Amino acid sequence: MFFDRIEFHSPGKLPNTVTIDKMKIGVSYSRKPFLVKYMENLRYIDQLGRGIPMKNLGAREPEFKESGEEFILTICKAH
Numbered sequence: 001m002f003f004d005r006i007e008f009h010s011p012g013k014l015p016n017t018v019t020i021d022k023m024k025i026g027v028s029y030s031r032k033p034f035l036v037k038y039m040e041n042l043r044y045i046d047q048l049g050r051g052i053p054m055k056n057l058g059a060r061e062p063e064f065k066e067s068g069e070e071f072i073l074t075i076c077k078a079h
Contacts, residue, residue: 008073013066020064 001007014020018029030036039045063074 003077005074005076008075010071010073011069012071013069014071020066023064 012031014023015029015031018027036045060076060078063072063076065072065074
């Protein structure tokens with residue numbers, strides 16, 4: 001966490017069928033379907049790949065980046 005943003009670092013590259021451009025239009029893939037089902041059952045999530053309506057919150061578009069062997073999502077503070 002930073003003053004102006006939060007970064008999520010996930011080890012590993014994106015799966016072969018998923019690209020950053022595809023993610024921006026809603027394509028998703030679960031590496032751990034058991035964990036997703038568990039989180040659904042606890043009602044922590046309601047649908048895989050639905051995304052976050054950042055534009056409705058007045059925030060900049062999130063930044064997606066692959067760097068070496070990790071995937072990084074950066075969400076900036078709304079202005």
